Amino acid sequence: xxxxxxxxxxxxxxxxxxxxxxxxxxxxxxxxxxxxxxxxxxxxxxxxxxxxxxxxxxxxxxxxxxxxxxxxxxxxxxxxxxxxxxxxxxxxxxxxxxxxxxxxxxxxxxxxxxxxxxxxxxxxxxxxxxxxxxxxxxxxxxxxxxxxxxxxxxxxxxxxxxxx
Amino acid sequence: xxxxxxxxxxxxxxxxxxxxxxxxxxxxxxxxxxxxxxxxxxxxxxxxxxxxxxxxxxxxxxxxxxxxxxxxxxxxxxxxxxxxxxxxxxxxxxxxxxxxxxxxxxxxxxxxxxxxxxxxxxxxxxxxxxxxxxxxxxxxxxxxxxxxxxxxxxxxxxxxxxxxxxxxxxxxxxxxxxxxxxxxxxxxxxxxxxxxxxxxxxxxxxx
Numbered sequence: 001x002x003x004x005x006x007x008x009x010x011x012x013x014x015x016x017x018x019x020x021x022x023x024x025x026x027x028x029x030x031x032x033x034x035x036x037x038x039x040x041x042x043x044x045x046x047x048x049x050x051x052x053x054x055x056x057x058x059x060x061x062x063x064x065x066x067x068x069x070x071x072x073x074x075x076x077x078x079x080x081x082x083x084x085x086x087x088x089x090x091x092x093x094x095x096x097x098x099x100x101x102x103x104x105x106x107x108x109x110x111x112x113x114x115x116x117x118x119x120x121x122x123x124x125x126x127x128x129x130x131x132x133x134x135x136x137x138x139x140x141x142x143x144x145x146x147x148x149x150x151x152x153x154x155x156x157x158x159x160x161x162x163x164x
Numbered sequence: 165x166x167x168x169x170x171x172x173x174x175x176x177x178x179x180x181x182x183x184x185x186x187x188x189x190x191x192x193x194x195x196x197x198x199x200x201x202x203x204x205x206x207x208x209x210x211x212x213x214x215x216x217x218x219x220x221x222x223x224x225x226x227x228x229x230x231x232x233x234x235x236x237x238x239x240x241x242x243x244x245x246x247x248x249x250x251x252x253x254x255x256x257x258x259x260x261x262x263x264x265x266x267x268x269x270x271x272x273x274x275x276x277x278x279x280x281x282x283x284x285x286x287x288x289x290x291x292x293x294x295x296x297x298x299x300x301x302x303x304x305x306x307x308x309x310x311x312x313x314x315x316x317x318x319x320x321x322x323x324x325x326x327x328x329x330x331x332x333x334x335x336x337x338x339x340x341x342x343x344x345x346x347x348x349x350x351x352x353x354x355x356x357x358x359x360x361x362x363x364x365x366x367x368x369x370x371x
Contacts, residue, residue, distance in 0.1 A: 010190050017190070021182040038185075040200060042193040044268045051269065065268045068275050071362055073200035073268060102170070109171045118358075119365045122272070127168070128175040141273025142366060155168060162167065 009049045012058045013042065019062050020045075022129075026121050027070045029114065041069045064139055067125070071118045112161040120154045127151060202266055202279060204355060209259060209286040216293050217252050220245055237307065244300055251296070255289040276363045283356060290348055298337045305333040 013020075020041050024034040045065050052061055113124055119140075126136045137147040197203075262282040268275065309329060 006191070006194065010187055010194070013190050014185070014187050017185055018179050018182055022178065025178070025182070034183075039193050039196060040198060042190060043196060043198045044200065046194040047198070048267065048269050051267075061269065064271070068268045068270075068272055069200070071272055072276055072279065072359060073202055075199055075201050075204065105167065106170065106174050109167050113171075117365055118362050119272075124168075128172050130172070139271060140366065141271030141275075158168065 005049065009046055013045060013062075016059045016062055019059060019129075020066050023066045023070050023125065026113065026125050027074075027118070033076070037070060037074055040074050041066045044069045044073060063126070063129070063131075067122050067139060071122055108162055109158070112158050115161055116154065116157065119150075120157065123147070123151050123154050124158075201355065201359065202263075205279065205283055206263060208351065208355070209283075212286055212290065213252065213256060213259075216289070217249075220248065237304070240303075240307070244296075248293070248296060251289070251292055255285060255292075259285045259289075273363075273366055276359060276366070279359060280356070280363065283352065287348065287352065290344070294341045294344055298341055301337050301340075302333055305329065 020038055021034075023041065024037045028034045028037055045062065048065055052058070113121065116124065122140065123136060126139060131139075133144050133147050133151070136151070137144040140147065142150070259282065262278065262285055266275065266278045266282065270278070309326070
């Protein structure tokens with residue numbers, strides 16, 4: 001029974017690992033911390049898996065656990081780099097897709113997102129993942145109105161970081 | 165906002181450059197132990213319970229208890245022990261019930277509240293113990309001074325002035341309680357600083 005559960009979990013996670021990697025990208029700045037956070041999220045997902053009954057999609061269920069781990073449960077093993085240096089951000093922008101100006105703008109955007117606090121990062125992450133305000137509110141445990149207001153505030157904050 | 169829309173478009177492309185872990189690599193991960201804050205809170209809380217629970221045993225082992233017996237304070241000591249074990253059991257049950265509620269599948273806010281509540285239970289336990297300990301210390305002193313023959317019978321000039329005894333006892337109690345409080349503030353503070361900051365941020369209603 002346990003082996004079966006392990007197999008179905010690992011297979012599910014292997015197929016949906018992008019979600020976890022993206023959370024790690026937002027919350028960490030170097031490969032070591034990325035792996036460390038990925039590891040902890042995997043453990044938390046595994047611990048919660050027996051209660052996963054398939055009433056939601058596995059991926060939907062993952063968002064909660066992954067974000068909760070990044071925001072609340074994860075204990076940074078070492079001081080994480082608080083860098084705003086746009087060359088060290090962990091996002092890779094394919095230069096051939098954009099002209100120079102847009103490419104530069106994207107780099108600055110990713111660097112700006114890194115400067116947000118943990119809660120704001122979660123909001124931006126869910127927004128980028130195309131989640132509705134209802135889903136954002138449910139995941140964070142706040143009202144939909146509050147989620148909207150907070151999101152607007154994050155947008156303003158990002159603008160301020162980009163155009164000081 | 166144009167920039168955020170731009171980011172949203174690029175965000176999907178990020179998937180192409182994300183790492184890909186194999187089945188085996190993920191399988192290895194589930195065999196490892198968590199190092200989450202909840203695990204730490206659990207370990208530290210258990211240590212706190214054990215430390216306070218063992219005080220009674222330490223007193224017996226170091227001979228403090230024998231002195232209590234000589235001075236006819238057995239009933240007093242028995243009540244104190246029963247009281248402190250009763251408190252211990254009550255708090256352990258509450259701690260367990262709270263700990264059991266912590267689920268990573270809850271919403272972020274509920275999860276944070278449950279962790280904070282669990283930690284608070286242990287904090288209350290510590291405070292109840294400090295209060296009990298201070299009361300016992302002062303109570304014992306009062307008993308020794310006013311009700312034991314030893315003190316009453318000794319010559320007046322041998323006795324330290326009453327105000328000195330009382331001040332010393334109160335002073336020692338305050339220092340002791342203060343040190344413990346400081347220690348817990350540090351441990352508690354380091355463990356939950358980020359959690360509390362994030363909780364405040366989440367609770368803050370932007371209007």
